[in-house]
Amino acid sequence: MNPALDRYLATGAALAARLPGSGLPWVRDWRERARRRLGELGLPTHRHEAWKYTSLAALEKQNFEPLASPGTVNDVAAWQLPGGAHRLVLVDGHFVPGLSDLGRLPPRSVVKSFADALAQVPYLLENVLGEGEEPDALAALNAALATDGVFIDLGDGVVVEQPIHVLYLSTAAGSMSTSRSLMLVGAGASATVVEEHLGLTAEAYFVNVRSEVRLAREARFEHLRLQREGTKAQHLGALRVRQAAGSQLISQAVAMGALVSRQDIATHFAEPDCQARLNGLYVLGGRQHADHYTTIEHASPRGTSRELYHGILDGHSRGVFTGRVLVAPHAVGTDAAQANHNLLLSREAEVDTRPQLEIYADDVKCSHGATVGQIDENMLFYLRSRGVGLDLARNLLLHGFAREVLEKIGVASVRERLEQLLIERLPEHENLEGIL
Template sequence: MSESMLDPYRDAFHLLAKTLPGAELSWLRSARRHAFERFEALRFPTTRSEEWKYTNVSAIGQRPWHFASSRGDNVDVSAIVDDLVLDKTATRLVFVNGRHAPRLSRIGDLPEGAFVGSLTRALREIPERLEPLIARVMPHDGFAALNAAFRSDGYVVVLPAACRIESPMQMLFIAEETGLATHPFNVVLAEQASHCAIVEQFVGVADDSYLTNAVTRIVAAEGADISHCRIQEEARRAFHVARMDVEAQCSSRVASHAYAFGSALSRVDIDVNLAGTDARTDVNGLYFARGRQHMDHHTRIEHELPRCTSREHYRGVIDDASHGVFDGRVIVHQGAQQTDAHLANQNLLLSHDAEIDTKPQLEIYADDVKCTHGATVGRLDETQLFYLRARGIDESVARATLVWAFARDVIDRMNADSVRARLTKLLLARTPEAARIRELI
């Protein structure tokens, strides 16, 4: 990325810095300024970096993005929201083109002391809770630095001790403006023995390319139980880059479910730090690519202390001339005795032109552990196809049924019925002969 290509970013930052949420907070102004300086130093990653060797993001740096919506608050996407709502009675926050849309959102009855709202509101009402997560965190790469400099809105969930919100809360991000770069920043702070489930959903209806560059941070205190699900349904020409950082304290449990269906190019990084004894994380994912889509998922789970458990299951379906990337890394530190970790990545190639690069990794520096990892890449089983064909099922339906069964394994790991129903709908839409499969199931 040349110096001249940085100029539009500099101009946009100087123009917008005083209008972004929290601009009145001196520590936030300083954090934004330092983040932009870090972006200038790091720039966008290149394929020369080992972490990005299979994902070329040069097209993002070459686009003339704008960083604030020109549509205002009058964009009517109510029909889209109605179609996407998982539970009409549950809490939901809707963001359109990077801005919170209160009239489309719904805050249900919250337990005493709980906060659920937009980042803009949180910076007005509880800035002291956000300062440690914003001012004291060093961005990992150019995308994270850009988010830290331009973050405009997002959701914030703060749960006091023993607080429980049973119904999944839906955080819906809708993009309908071509050429717009949005930088959602989301926070979940769960205190001791609290519980909630969050569905983070990205949907695009823009006609041409746009950029979503999102960061989510989750801190689970002792005994907290957090379920986070992200569903990526961006428009077919969109770019989607996302990062999730999780800190899990003693005896806490954090589940991450990531499902990718949309965008031209997507990259998701999920880092989980098991920073307390007896903590557990379940990291599940499904990517379903077709056409010329490129989907990249990087995960990193760090076992820092004894008796922690991690379970990771990712599956990919790669069709046409699409490209999938999976890089899963589990690190067991020297003091993390009695670690129990399992990492698995299975991939199904449906075309001779489909491509997958998978790299499961274990780094173990302790001697009393139980750790396994593995990856598989294959095509549809001819024996299974023959079995279905022998029972009078058309070949196209038989193939679609096997693809459905392979991908459905990850969807079934979601506990919430409303979320599974949405994922099932998305999977059937991408599976040939969907109507016939409905008859079979």
């Protein structure tokens, strides 16, 4: 038996009566099944193909514990999106109404905390949450321990113009924050959700966050995960999407923080003519480790998917990228393209990139490409030959490399914030002042 696993299971069992929705039999049942499933599966190890390069040892070594109430945060002005947003703030895994500002939402839209949703409109969640088993051990861990999260339900044709900004703050050393979110986007409806993660402590803590998304016909959904956790944090994030006919998903995953982070991003084309764009950027240094594990299931005809991930790695950092593309036998007319490019700024940095294409249909277009290397000497020489100094030339190229991904972000305020954060991470970045 694994003592860490037992500990997390025991915590889940002890908390069960106090977790949101515990008054509802189907929620109790959901959590109980999740604990059982976690017990059966155990925490993943290097022996699991999907976890070959990423270790969860820190979760076993340290006993991270959920907090009964949120830590003190006085205001969130510094993290507001300048262009305006519907804001939900979770501190240490608990929704904090006083820091949140939902603003004016269109009719036939529900946006609230997961706990409030289970208390007020449980019937909207039951069919989705209650169905089937959690897909893997970390999803089960998440279900067993989720203290809160976000619930979004948009009626058919509802368009939410401003982004829905979910701010997750961690304030306490040794804390475990577990959030479960459910996002249901009606036929032809459209929304952008920005999930942003910040650490207000320099010590180690553990965040486990999971969003389940259902896109109805012709829905359009953009999801951003901005992982800016504290430098000693452990972050496990997941986004799992199920798409109906003609729906569009855009997923943007940016990882700049945490000591160890893992992002599981998966979408399933349940009906024909779906589109998905998965973009990602990881900028790592020191001993940071970031793993992006993406899966696109072309389970229906004429689906289109595009995937672009860029990594910049300095110090002893390590990046892992997996791009799984599964094309079912009847998914004819599938068009899938994937690229992962990495720049290594030090000899000690390391990247493992693996495309995994499983194609069982004829009449499909699938391509993939991956590179790992240093800054291009020809580009560097070109800039220098125009009088641009070496340090500035390098920074322009790094900025440009990251911008290829960032420019795909639709929300201007987020794009600009990320560009600024990126610039601040570049060496001698003052030289970019007045140029960008």
